[in-house]
Amino acid sequence: MCTLCDEGRLSRRGFLSLAAAGVVSGLAASAALAAPAAVTTVTADEALARLRAGNERYVEAPALCAAELLQRREQVATSQAPWATIVSCADSRVPPELLFGGLGVGELFVARNAGNIVDTATMGTLEYGAGVLGVPLIVVLGHERCGAVAAACEAVEKGTRFPGAIGALVEAIVPAVRAAAGRPGDFVDNAVRESALRTAARIARESGIVAERVGAGRLKVVAARYDLDAGRVEFLS
Ligand SMILES: [Zn+2]
Numbered sequence: 001m002c003t004l005c006d007e008g009r010l011s012r013r014g015f016l017s018l019a020a021a022g023v024v025s026g027l028a029a030s031a032a033l034a035a036p037a038a039v040t041t042v043t044a045d046e047a048l049a050r051l052r053a054g055n056e057r058y059v060e061a062p063a064l065c066a067a068e069l070l071q072r073r074e075q076v077a078t079s080q081a082p083w084a085t086i087v088s089c090a091d092s093r094v095p096p097e098l099l100f101g102g103l104g105v106g107e108l109f110v111a112r113n114a115g116n117i118v119d120t121a122t123m124g125t126l127e128y129g130a131g132v133l134g135v136p137l138i139v140v141l142g143h144e145r146c147g148a149v150a151a152a153c154e155a156v157e158k159g160t161r162f163p164g165a166i167g168a169l170v171e172a173i174v175p176a177v178r179a180a181a182g183r184p185g186d187f188v189d190n191a192v193r194e195s196a197l198r199t200a201a202r203i204a205r206e207s208g209i210v211a212e213r214v215g216a217g218r219l220k221v222v223a224a225r226y227d228l229d230a231g232r233v234e235f236l237s
Contacts, residue, residue, distance in 0.1 A: 039134035042083035044220035047137035048235070051084060054101025055233040065102025076106030085109040085129040087199070088141040089116045089148065094226055096141065099233065109135050115148030116140060117172045118199050127209040130219055138203060138210070138219070141233070142196035143226040149195060150188045152177045157187075189225075196223035197236055 042050070057064055086096040090112045097103045097110075109129040111122045118126070118140075129135040142149070152173035154160045162170050176195035183190045200223040204214050213219035223236040 038079050038081045040081040040083040040136065042136060044136040044218075047084045048220070048222070051100050051137075051139065051233070052235070054103060055099060055231075057101040058099050059231045062102075065098065068104060072104035072106060080106050080133065082107055082109040082129065082133060082135050084137045084139060085111070085126060085135045086139050086141055087111050087116050087118060087122060087126070088226075089143055089146055090114045091143060091146065093228055094141070094143045099226060099231065109133060114166075114169055115146060115152070115173050116142055116196065116199065117148075117169060118203055119172070123203070123207055126203060127207055130213055131209045136219055138200070138221040139235075140196045140200040140203070140221070140223045141226055142192040142223070144189060144192065144228045146188070146192050149173055149177070149192050153188050153191055156181065193223075193225055193236055196225060199223070200237060 084107075086100075086108055088094050088096050088110065091114070096108055096112075100108070109125075111125045113119075113122065126138055130138070148169065151160070151162060151166075152170045155162070155170055156174060156177045161167060173191070173195050176198050177191045179198070180187065180190040180194040200221045204210055204221045210219060210221065214221065225234050225236060226232075227234065
């Protein structure tokens with residue numbers, strides 16, 4: 001069974017039932033979404049500092065990034081209190097736990113897909129992390145030479161169409177690509193940055209649960225870009 005589903009005092013089923021009943025909306029969300037038993041006490045700024053320090057460790061001393069997997073697994077087997085949510089690309093070279101310093105199980109709440117887009121399922125994931133698990137920070141993490149973004153650039157430049165569900169995924173990135181077109185510098189990299197920034201802004205704008213917590217100073221949403229060559233994460237906002 002997914003531990004997410006029986007986590008905390010308000011289960012996912014309960015959360016969805018409240019939402020369906022109209023209980024979870026606007027300012028009522030914070031009261032309706034009871035926190036799990038062990039919410040993190042880490043603030044958004046502290047979470048950002050941890051991520052920055054972890055990425056520095058990953059770049060400068062990767063040998064120190066071995067996670068204590070057995071110990072951590074036992075600690076979080078029955079509850080979780082993640083302190084940052086990462087929306088990252090499915091690219092095999094961009095594993096958030098590793099590039100933020102070898103973080104163990106139970107620390108990051110992660111949503112991944114090609115192009116780090118935020119569709120309905122991902123938005124629901126972010127809302128669950130913020131509203132139920134009390135995660136204080138959301139990072140939209142784009143990366144250098146992203147294949148999904150490059151495909152969206154190709155779609156704009158050459159009119160290329162992609163088969164199956166890939167087409168819809170690429171289409172979600174196209175507005176950022178169009179906005180980045182014509183800027184000086186590398187087209188794909190400019191689009192990577194624009195897409196991450198736009199997605200971060202959209203999360204805060206379109207999700208009432210996220211917006212309410214951002215307004216209350218309990219949550220930050222930021223964009224970042226991972227450099228495949230240097231291993232560094234650059235925070236963009
Ligand atoms: Zn990618």
